[in-house]
Amino acid sequence: MTRTAIGVAALLLATLAVEAQLTDPIPAPVTTRGLRLEIRDVARLPDTRSLRPASEDIAPVAWARVSFVRELPDGRRFANDSRGRLYLLEGGTQPRLYLDLAAAFPLGFYRSLQSGFIGFTFHPEFDRNGLLYTVHGEKAEGNPGVPHFIPPGFTPADLTYHTVITEWRASNPRAAAFAGPRRELLRVAHVVNNYFHPLGSLEFNPTAKPGAPDYGLLYIGGTDFGFSNGGGSRANNPAQTQRLDTLVSTMLRIDPRSPSVSKGVKGVGDYTIPSINTFAADGDPKTMGEIYAYGFRNAHRMSWDLSDGTMFAVDIGNSQIEEINIIREGNNYGWMRREGTFENGVHVPGGNMAVVFPLPADILDGTTKDGFTYPVAMYDHGEGVSITGGFVYTGRIPALRGKFVFGDINRGRVFAADVAALKAADDGIPRTVAPIEEIQLFVREANGTARDLTFKELVERTMGGAPLVRADLHMGVARNGEFFLTSRQDGMIRTLAAADGPARTAQR
Numbered sequence: 001m002t003r004t005a006i007g008v009a010a011l012l013l014a015t016l017a018v019e020a021q022l023t024d025p026i027p028a029p030v031t032t033r034g035l036r037l038e039i040r041d042v043a044r045l046p047d048t049r050s051l052r053p054a055s056e057d058i059a060p061v062a063w064a065r066v067s068f069v070r071e072l073p074d075g076r077r078f079a080n081d082s083r084g085r086l087y088l089l090e091g092g093t094q095p096r097l098y099l100d101l102a103a104a105f106p107l108g109f110y111r112s113l114q115s116g117f118i119g120f121t122f123h124p125e126f127d128r129n130g131l132l133y134t135v136h137g138e139k140a141e142g143n144p145g146v147p148h149f150i151p152p153g154f155t156p157a158d159l160t161y162h163t164v165i166t167e168w169r170a171s172n173p174r175a176a177a178f179a180g181p182r183r184e185l186l187r188v189a190h191v192v193n194n195y196f197h198p199l200g201s202l203e204f205n206p207t208a209k210p211g212a213p214d215y216g217l218l219y220i221g222g223t224d225f226g227f228s229n230g231g232g233s234r235a236n237n238p239a240q241t242q243r244l245d246t247l248v249s250t251m252l253r254i255d256p257r258s259p260s261v262s263k264g265v266k267g268v269g270d271y272t273i274p275s276i277n278t279f280a281a282d283g284d285p286k287t288m289g290e291i292y293a294y295g296f297r298n299a300h301r302m303s304w305d306l307s308d309g310t311m312f313a314v315d316i317g318n319s320q321i322e323e324i325n326i327i328r329e330g331n332n333y334g335w336m337r338r339e340g341t342f343e344n345g346v347h348v349p350g351g352n353m354a355v356v357f358p359l360p361a362d363i364l365d366g367t368t369k370d371g372f373t374y375p376v377a378m379y380d381h382g383e384g385v386s387i388t389g390g391f392v393y394t395g396r397i398p399a400l401r402g403k404f405v406f407g408d409i410n411r412g413r414v415f416a417a418d419v420a421a422l423k424a425a426d427d428g429i430p431r432t433v434a435p436i437e438e439i440q441l442f443v444r445e446a447n448g449t450a451r452d453l454t455f456k457e458l459v460e461r462t463m464g465g466a467p468l469v470r471a472d473l474h475m476g477v478a479r480n481g482e483f484f485l486t487s488r489q490d491g492m493i494r495t496l497a498a499a500d501g502p503a504r505t506a507q508r
Helices: 003-020 421-423 455-462
Strands: 034-044 066-071 077-081 087-090 094-100 117-122 131-138 161-169 182-190 202-204 220-225 249-253 291-294 300-304 311-315 321-326 342-344 354-360 377-380 388-392 403-410 414-417 437-444 450-452 473-477 483-487 492-499
Touching: 066 117, 066 473, 066 483, 066 492, 077 117, 087 117, 117 202, 202 455, 220 291, 220 300, 220 311, 300 388, 311 388, 321 388, 321 403, 321 421, 342 450, 388 473, 403 421, 403 473, 414 421, 437 455, 455 483, 455 492
Parallel strands: 034 437
Antiparallel strands: 034 492, 066 077, 077 087, 087 094, 117 131, 131 161, 161 182, 202 220, 220 249, 249 291, 300 311, 311 321, 321 377, 342 354, 388 403, 403 414, 414 437, 437 450, 473 483, 483 492
């Protein structure tokens, strides 16, 4: 072909691709089908607006930035403020400072949506060993910390931020305030301009019992380290994903014990690679044995169905699709090749990271296998822009039994899907996805009326009525199976409840 013919062909392909891109990938809206639940206040963390200068705080007007609420087997309840504090909620409602993470790490970075004190979890034997795990973000400039991992192709000169996972050992696990030593498990480097998509969720499998191979192993949510939209020339970098020789876009499973204690194989940080991991036993020296699954953009929340051990993760999409995935060890969840059941535009002539394209019918029908594992439920950005939460409900509200409950961080909508339908969609046929419904929330006013409100409207009311750009919804689960709904705007911890008794409905 002549250069002119090649140019014309390329232009034609690009034109066809642009015409095929989807502006509304999932036209059917998510609607309420009768699920209507009361939302009640439980506790409020202290006002921490004065802790940081406004120039160093992503949300300087936010009361407190709650990301996680967790309970120990003995009933003690804890919550974190991402400005660097971990609280013990005495009696379940009264916050008392348990650990000042900001003081321990003066180079903490708080100027991004998922930054500062990002998350925490307790070892399943905390009452005996006192082990607590945290993840936080730090500035790279002037930082003496040496990362265990730098994305392939980059050097220490490229570093912009650090994300750090720390193990804390409480000298007295029953004490009301933490005292004891700490150890750095993993320090990873970011090289993009904006601190997007750090490691976020730390979880132990709650269905694993003592003596089981999975017991005491720490799961770490998968993320692309901001390479999809982290700013600057290093963003939108597909070459950093779909690899097994990197931590980028991978979900990890590690033995948090130091190899000096376990006598096992060392990971990139001061932890042990579990010998049961698929990629630890594949015989390929190029794969990283700590990888559990891969192909994630920002799988920042994980959970398990306590009835059968099914593992779920919610993965925040780029510009089009939010996903619920059932996680299988060793599987590839597609990013940056796929976004939901669509092809991401960065791989299509004339496309870009912000658009998606339809997959061929034979792939959607499962007759042709492409090596990717697809979501079991999803919604597009006409409905919300950042998925969060995701728990199989086991509490006392009849209407929620058999439901997987989740929400949208930005818009504050609360959703549900039937657990049975999610599992049925895990059939190897990408086209099969479970339907989603919205939960209508209401509050009971002082005069006994029930007023319908969205979560975002409720947070705005708590903050004085001014409109908010983001609801900043996050979710957690209590040991009795009930849910916590929190916001990184108003510092409030809330719960869902069944409507108990007749109530008059007020107009919104």
